[in-house]
Amino acid sequence: MTLYLTNTITRTKEPFVPANPDHVTMYVCGPTVYNFAHIGNARPAVVFDVLYRLLRRRFARVVYARNFTDVDDKINTAAKEVDQPISAITERYIAAYHADMAALGVLTPDLEPRVTEHVPEIIDMVERLIAGGHAYAVEGHVLFHVPTFSAYGALSGRNRDEMIAGARVEVAPYKRDPADFILWKPSTPDLPGWESPWGRGRPGWHIECSAMIERCLGTTLDIHGGGQDLVFPHHENEIAQGTCAHDGELYCRYWVHNGFITVEGRKMSKSLGNVLLVRDLLKEAPGEAIRFALLGAHYRQPLDWSAEGLAQAKRGLDRLYGTLRDLGDAPDVACPPGLLDAFEAALEDDLNFPGAIAELFRMAKAARQATAQADRTAYKAALRGAGHLLGLLQQDPAAWFGQPSGADEATAEIQRLVDARQAARSARDYATADRIRDQLVAVGVVVEDRAEGPVWRRAG
Structure with a gap:
């Protein structure tokens, strides 16, 4: 049998043929960690977990990377609100994400790169784009010059006017073209920043993934996944900068995108008050039932x-x-x-x-x-x-x-401890994980660690 995937960039269902059948690479855009995961965040995690399982069955070696965006304006705002460094916010929500996804049976990817751990690689890629004539520095910013990449728009299929409108591009006097997008931006003293050839600043959103992909998986990916909302501008911009940084080499062979989630027929949004957090749903039903519903x-x-x-x-x-x-x-x-x-x-x-x-x-x-x-x-x-x-x-x-389908206070507390232990194990904090296991044993709860995540039951 042959595995077929719908490739967004060709708009056709194609047989999946990796560049190297002995080493398949897949990258999926992960969460921006400033809050708990909602059901929309969970869908790509579950979808690409199934693809990961299927690929591992078919190929000898599969390397799957899913990133954490751990520097972002939303994170900065959340940190300011509680007067804490961004690391305090991101560590909390990365641990919570790990716990929630483990409850849904999502396997841990082979690699989980973080933006803050790859700033030197980001700076290096930006320098190469400038040297190649694809980017320019001005007033502490570095921007990608879209007209230098003739294939821009191939992924989304949008025309130039649609792309400019859809990107909600900032109108700035220093831009050479309205579609140009940020690779690096200056940071004020109260914001996170790193020293660079263009002054103290932080990376733009799109360059982060391209640099982490290059560092972790090489110059050409087999599969790049994510939600449909990322097709434009994020993945369109990734293709532009990634291709140009590698002298025209193919950036990705197969683009795979999952559809949106609505709630009771309406778009999920804070204004409607219908954002469903995974951890809240876990009080209503077992994680496996949530996973089954997502499939x-x-x-x-x-x-x-x-x-x-x-x-x-x-x-x-x-x-x-x-x-x-x-x-x-x-x-x-x-x-x-x-x-x-x-x-x-x-x-x-x-x-x-x-x-x-x-x-x-x-x-x-x-x-x-x-x-x-x-x-x-x-x-x-x-x-x-x-x-x-x-x-x-x-x-x-x-x-x-x-397992009860709903959660009384005792059940909720047990689940909270199981989630906390799993998060500690994911962070390789085994002392904390062992301490939590002892707490669970003391109240008559047995935890079994399985490939798809921890399973608990009451002893006796």
Whole structure:
């Protein structure tokens, strides 16, 4: 079978052929860490986690990087409001993001670069763009000169007027062209900044990802992912500066973007008061149910989030886990060849989540109808194997049904401790993680660390 992905830049579904089948690279734009993750942040994390799992099944080596933007005007504002350095804000929300994504069964990427750790690489790339005639310094700023890149607009398909309007470009007298965008900007004494050839300042948003990609994954990516909202201007600008910094070398082979999330049919926004935080949803339903709901639509299509949709996802998982519970007497074996072919074909057809989930339920129905022990054993293995690729069905059924769907105060506190322990482990603070585990054991809670994230149950 061949993996097909819809490539945004060609607007076609293409067979995925990496430049080097022995070393596949993927980069996904991660969060700007100034607040807790909302359900819109969770969708790309889950979508590209499934793609990561699928790639690892097919290729010997896959290197997946997802960044943290840890210097940004929103972070600066949040730090000023509490009179703390930006690191205090970003560390808090990076730990919270790790905990929330672990609760959704999202695997930790191979690399998690941070902007603040790559400022020298950013400065170096800006200097190369200036030297190549693609950028210019003026009044402490450095800007990319868009007319020097003739292919600008190929990703978004916008014309020049649309791009200028869509970018909400700053009208500034020092710009040579209205579409030019910031690579470096000056910092006042009260703002974070680094010394550079153009004075003390900080990087622009777009250059950050290009520099981190070059440092972590090389000059040409196989896959670049992110939300549809990043196509323009962020990814369009990445292509321009990344291509020009590498003397015209291809920046990325496949661009993959997931669709937006709406809430009960409306755009999610602070003004409407409908921004749903992952950590709040985890008080209503298990993380696996939230993940299952996020997989309910094709990744490229909009997904409308609703309380009923989440409840339906929970009921669907109850059915699947009920099937596994009924197969409890069947031994655990490797999945027989061929049994997952239809399921994998759906996933490999541009990550067709609805099609793959339909196959999952078809196998569950066949398992319930099977009477021969060999068939029951085979379907049990198939359900576990399919579940692994989707990041589902990896718990013991008894543990699944032992988890309350809502959270009373005691349950919420247990979940908070489990999340805090996972965040400590992600930060390699094992002393804190062990201390929290002891706290959990003391109140009769057992935590199992699994590839898809921690699972807890009450002992006894």
